[in-house]
Amino acid sequence: MNLNDMLLELLGRTGLPVEQDEYTGKSRMYIIFVYEDERPEAHADNKVTKDTAYLQVQLITPKDYNYFSLKRKIRDLLEGADFFVTSIRSFLGSAYYGTEKIRQTVFEATYTAARMED
Numbered sequence: 001m002n003l004n005d006m007l008l009e010l011l012g013r014t015g016l017p018v019e020q021d022e023y024t025g026k027s028r029m030y031i032i033f034v035y036e037d038e039r040p041e042a043h044a045d046n047k048v049t050k051d052t053a054y055l056q057v058q059l060i061t062p063k064d065y066n067y068f069s070l071k072r073k074i075r076d077l078l079e080g081a082d083f084f085v086t087s088i089r090s091f092l093g094s095a096y097y098g099t100e101k102i103r104q105t106v107f108e109a110t111y112t113a114a115r116m117e118d
Contacts (some may be wrong), residue, residue, distance in 0.1 A: 004052060004113060005032050005086050009078050011057065014070065029065070031074070033057045041112050055065050055083075057107040063100070071105050084110045 004020060011018040017030045034056045045116040061067045061072060071088065078085050087108040093099025 002037075003055070006081065007055075007057075010081050011074065013077060014104055016059075016074060022059070029059075029061050030058055031057060050113040050117050052110050055109050055111065057109060059105040059107075061103050061105070063103045065103065067103060067105055074105075074107060078107065078109055083111050085109045 007020075008018050011031050011033070014031065017023065017027050019025075019032050020031070021032060021034055023030045023032050036056055037054040037055060039052055039054070041052040042048070044081050057078070058069065059070060059073065061070070064101065067090070070091070075085055075088060085107055089108075090103060090105040093102045093104065
């Protein structure tokens with residue numbers, strides 16, 4: 001299951017840069033998404049009929065940025081596109097890693113779709 005185009009368009013509605021796996025730009029605020037897993041979800045006639053993708057979406061902002069409305073917007077965009085948001089966590093970076101000036105807001109989400117025949 002490839003959700004790249006959907007996620008790029010969907011999360012792009014925030015006005016922030018969006019990339020898969022790693023952000024290479026210069027903006028202080030951006031979104032990345034990562035595929036964590038994909039599993040068969042439903043079976044019929046000895047075939048898998050649906051798959052579920054497990055994703056992580058990360059919103060990166062300066063630590064002092066009021067991120068709450070943007071967090072809700074991302075949640076609403078995902079849920080409006082039939083993603084199931086299972087968790088939203090937020091935490092500050094670490095001086096150890098040189099990220100003490102950023103906040104990460106992490107969305108755990110799943111998306112289930114019919115398996116397409118090749």
